[in-house]
Amino acid sequence: MKKTTLIVAGLAVIVSLTTLMYGLDGKDQGGSATPQGDGTRLLVNALRTEPDFRVDTLDSSMIVQGEVIAVDELSDQPLSHNTRITISVDQLIKGDDVSETIEVYALGGGGVEVVGDNEKIGLVAGDVGIFFLGWMPVSEGFYTFFGGSRGVYVEKDAHIRNWGGKSIKTDRFVREIEKVLADPDDREHQKTLGEMIRDKESE
Amino acid sequence: MKNNIFIRVMLATMGLFSLSLFFLVSNVYAYVASGYTRPSGNVSFYLHGALVNVGWQGAIDNARSEWNGAGSSFTFSQSGTATRSPSLVQSSTTDGYNDIGALSLDLSYVGFTSSVASGTSIIETDTAYNLEKSFDVNPNIYQYDVESVAVHELGHWLHLDETQSWRCFASPPSMCGSVSMGSTYMRSIESDDINGIQYIY
Ligand SMILES: [Zn+2]
Numbered sequence: 378m379k380k381t382t383l384i385v386a387g388l389a390v391i392v393s394l395t396t397l398m399y400g401l402d403g404k405d406q407g408g409s410a411t412p413q414g415d416g417t418r419l420l421v422n423a424l425r426t427e428p429d430f431r432v433d434t435l436d437s438s439m440i441v442q443g444e445v446i447a448v449d450e451l452s453d454q455p456l457s458h459n460t461r462i463t464i465s466v467d468q469l470i471k472g473d474d475v476s477e478t479i480e481v482y483a484l485g486g487g488g489v490e491v492v493g494d495n496e497k498i499g500l501v502a503g504d505v506g507i508f509f510l511g512w513m514p515v516s517e518g519f520y521t522f523f524g525g526s527r528g529v530y531v532e533k534d535a536h537i538r539n540w541g542g543k544s545i546k547t548d549r550f551v552r553e554i555e556k557v558l559a560d561p562d563d564r565e566h567q568k569t570l571g572e573m574i575r576d577k578e579s580e
Numbered sequence: 581m582k583n584n585i586f587i588r589v590m591l592a593t594m595g596l597f598s599l600s601l602f603f604l605v606s607n608v609y610a611y612v613a614s615g616y617t618r619p620s621g622n623v624s625f626y627l628h629g630a631l632v633n634v635g636w637q638g639a640i641d642n643a644r645s646e647w648n649g650a651g652s653s654f655t656f657s658q659s660g661t662a663t664r665s666p667s668l669v670q671s672s673t674t675d676g677y678n679d680i681g682a683l684s685l686d687l688s689y690v691g692f693t694s695s696v697a698s699g700t701s702i703i704e705t706d707t708a709y710n711l712e713k714s715f716d717v718n719p720n721i722y723q724y725d726v727e728s729v730a731v732h733e734l735g736h737w738l739h740l741d742e743t744q745s746w747r748c749f750a751s752p753p754s755m756c757g758s759v760s761m762g763s764t765y766m767r768s769i770e771s772d773d774i775n776g777i778q779y780i781y
Contacts, residue, residue, distance in 0.1 A: 511686030
């Protein structure tokens with residue numbers, strides 16, 4: 378290796394890291410909600426489980442492949458899930474709902490500010506992809522994207538990009554999901570908080 | 581031969597640089613202050629009776645003390661117990677009470693905090709634990725830690741947002757964005773969380 382090449386490489390590393398450092402200093406940085414106007418506003422923070430492909434596959438209620446046909450902002454939906462995304466379903470990968478379209482409600486919208494990049498869905502009509510859906514068991518219940526943005530895998534050129542940023546062929550991704558689903562769920566069941574509370578009440 | 585020595589010196593320099601960078605990074609602010617605040621410098625909440633019944637009071641007390649001991653002027657206190665549902669989380673409606681309770685959420689949620697602000701002032705906050713997940717005050721690898729979740733969520737009451745994710749590797753702050761089962765590191769706030777609360781209050 379040439380000496381000059383090494384010097385240039387070393388300097389490049391130092392310069393880029395230093396730039397990164399200065400860019401990182403930031404109490405005012407990040408996807409925080411900026412106050413505007415003077416009315417009241419609702420701010421929501423979701424604390425999610427650690428992302429894990431196998432667990433997400435097992436714990437989502439439904440996984441569909443399809444196309445977004447409408448995105449609407451509503452207000453006053455349960456749990457501040459005010460963004461309604463209507464998906465036309467091409468293929469059901471997990472679950473037993475057989476309807477042609479499904480309405481999915483995402484956190485935020487309609488005057489609610491969601492704090493944190495993990496919740497930014499950014500879907501528009503015409504987007505196609507694979508969607509992991511969770512069932513929210515409040516009032517009559519509704520579907521939402523499992524894990525916020527990490528349940529949304531938009532497809533481009535027969536590839537989808539997962540939340541880790543990795544691009545993978547769509548049919549291979551579907552096979553990986555099917556592989557997880559074919560495997561038994563060997564996790565040990567622990568009492569949920571709801572079960573613990575019910576047990577205490579019946580004591 | 582000459583080149584060989586040069587490469588070694590270069591590698592050693594870069595190694596030292598990375599090491600110093602690591603120490604530097606752990607002191608750079610990563611917290612995110614949303615710009616919202618509680619001008620009174622204190623907040624008092626109610627804990628749902630069902631959570632007291634399953635033995636959570638001590639863990640919630642610890643979480644409250646953790647922030648109260650951060651060297652800022654802000655204080656958390658508890659008004660008592662209640663049986664209300666956390667209205668802001670459930671239905672986006674204020675009821676005049678700051679509540680910590682529980683609701684049924686989908687399985688990707690551990691906790692959920694909603695605040696309502698007038699201008700930049702927070703006027704009410706509610707937190708819900710997910711009834712569909714498993715928690716314990718001494719969690720095993722299949723349970724979430726009650727106290728860790730409380731410390732993180734109370735950070736949102738202050739109003740700190742999720743810490744920038746690059747900081748969430750070695751000795752991660754309590755305000756890092758996701759929590760894993762069995763993990764208790766969020767119980768103790770880190771320098772970055774302390775810098776955050778001290779910046780706001
Ligand atoms: Zn959070």
